[in-house]
Amino acid sequence: MNRILITGASGKTGRRLVSQLRGMRIRPRQALRTAKGEDAVRFDWMAPETHLEALDGVRAVYLVAPPGVVDPLPVMLPFLQRALQLGVTRFVLLSASSLDEGGPMMGQVHGWLRSNVPSWTVLRPSWFMQNFSEQQHLPTIVGEDAIYSATGDGRVGFIDAEDIAAVASVALTEPNFKSGDLVLTGPGTLSYDEVAAVISRTTGRDIRHRRLTGQQMTDRFVSFGVPAGFASGLAEMDLAIATGAEDRTTENVSDVTGLPARSFQDFVTRNATAWAKSAL
Incomplete structure (x- = not known):
């Protein structure tokens, strides 16, 4: 089973991404602190014991950093490493236009993905x-x-956020989507x-x-x-x-989705x- 796991599935982009993937006849797994609803699994960045079940059968992951954490990489790293061990091949990270690769906050996660995973996209809305x-x-x-x-x-x-989710849905599902970061x-x-x-x-x-x-x-x-x-x-x-x-503005939303932002x-x-x- 080549499932897609959505962390932050109840958040602004996550819940929209779930809806859009379902519209594409894809049933993503929703990673939630409290597993409620269809295709939901309990997940907590701070609780590694929840990671294995969340990743079972998964080949692509949408990454939303734990909220309120100034330095998220040390918190996210055990999950990222476990995901690679279990065969996840594609990672899509929600970052921000203000955060450069290697810089603070999600910038560190961005740099780690480039160096360590086979297929990655960093969305920088x-x-x-x-x-x-x-x-x-x-x-x-x-x-x-x-x-x-x-x-x-x-x-x-x-x-x-609907446009962010639309780009994420393509990055998670398009077989030949090129690795890199996109300012949205x-x-x-x-x-x-x-x-x-x-x-x-x-x-x-x-x-x-x-x-x-x-x-x-x-x-x-x-x-x-x-x-x-x-x-x-x-x-x-x-x-x-x-x-x-x-x-600044970019054309990345329309370039990826075929629709204007x-x-x-x-x-x-x-x-x-x-x-x-x-x-x-």
């Missing part, structure tokens, strides 16, 4: 459109009519001021971008329970946006109800 509709910014948009960031006037090629973006770039304006226009509400300093952003993350080191790293990503680090306006139109006052 820009910031998710779903950050505004599902997690980070949703509570303040709904509750305060505000988006908080330290990005200043910096621009981002925001990408829909939407079709255009927007500042956070412009993001607020698009949501305002579409929903009829007055959403504002509240500009913070890097330290204020770090303190804000810490107040939400994010570990200080990780909070500082997240704030640094905002500051990198402010200096233009994410002001979804625009932010289309995303907001489809998800307008997410920002209703009753959404939380």
